[in-house]
Amino acid sequence: MSWFTNFLTSSIGQKVVMSLTGLFLIVFLIVHLTGNLQLLAGDGGKAFNIYAEFMTTNPLIKTTSYLLYAGILLHAIQGWALWRQNRKARGPHRYAVKVNRVAGTNSFAASNMAWLGTIIFVFIVVHMYQFWLQMKLGDVQMVTYDGKEVANLYALVSATYENLGFVIFYVVSMIVIAYHLLHGFQSAFQTLGLNHRKYTPFIKGVGKVYAILVPLGFAIIPIIMYLNQ
Numbered sequence: 525m526s527w528f529t530n531f532l533t534s535s536i537g538q539k540v541v542m543s544l545t546g547l548f549l550i551v552f553l554i555v556h557l558t559g560n561l562q563l564l565a566g567d568g569g570k571a572f573n574i575y576a577e578f579m580t581t582n583p584l585i586k587t588t589s590y591l592l593y594a595g596i597l598l599h600a601i602q603g604w605a606l607w608r609q610n611r612k613a614r615g616p617h618r619y620a621v622k623v624n625r626v627a628g629t630n631s632f633a634a635s636n637m638a639w640l641g642t643i644i645f646v647f648i649v650v651h652m653y654q655f656w657l658q659m660k661l662g663d664v665q666m667v668t669y670d671g672k673e674v675a676n677l678y679a680l681v682s683a684t685y686e687n688l689g690f691v692i693f694y695v696v697s698m699i700v701i702a703y704h705l706l707h708g709f710q711s712a713f714q715t716l717g718l719n720h721r722k723y724t725p726f727i728k729g730v731g732k733v734y735a736i737l738v739p740l741g742f743a744i745i746p747i748i749m750y751l752n753q
């Protein structure tokens with residue numbers, strides 16, 4: 525197994541881990557957004573609560589969730605390790621060195637990926653404490669639909685977004701996520717060597733659309749729920 529640990533700790537290995545975990549998180553965000561948009565269904569939370577019950581009890585999805593937590597941690601740890609190595613490699617003149625600019629990417633995002641990632645990590649910790657942990661601790665009211673009792677997660681989310689401070693926190697965090705994705709999406713494909721004269725501009729285009737639409741989709745949820753109360 526030493527070749528594997530050697531690979532994981534090498535600079536290219538760390539970058540490959542960053543790309544693969546990043547792509548996994550990109551897929552997760554689409555699934556999470558699709559489920560969360562049911563919060564806006566206007567049915568008092570029925571569709572969302574039934575969906576959340578399925579997502580938290582289905583064995584296959586529960587296993588994928590553990591992979592997700594590991595993916596988030598690995599992505600953050602490797603990201604911080606790479607950041608430290610780059611700072612060390614640049615030495616005392618690091619402030620004089622310009623970040624390589626890749627055509628078609630956002631240069632603010634490219635130069636600040638570690639900072640943006642750190643803010644997102646803090647967001648995920650607060651977010652999981654607010655919703656996921658309360659649900660795991662069983663600190664959520666129950667509601668009965670068609671004879672079946674499920675957790676009323678909708679009530680928890682809706683109570684959270686009565687607070688304007690949390691609405692602002694979520695919206696600002698989504699702007700940070702948008703910047704992180706503006707560079708991260710296409711960078712993941714580049715690291716994996718998926719470069720092609722014909723397809724790379726397409727990947728960059730999809731990356732930009734994704735980086736704007738997905739955080740926008742998440743941001744409208746607290747805004748609409750706040751305004752509807």
Ligand code: HEM
Nearest residue numbers: 556560576579589648651655656677681694742743745746
């Ligand atoms: C308005 C935006 C969002 C809302 C309303 C929301 C809501 C929720 C709720 C209710 C849960 C607990 C139930 C469940 O596991 O599905 C949850 C879990 C989670 N959320 Fe969010 N979320 C939002 C945005 C985000 C974003 C942008 C991220 C990542 C950057 C994220 C990451 C997670 C993670 C990692 C979990 C744990 C998932 C699991 O256990 O499988 N969420 N979210």
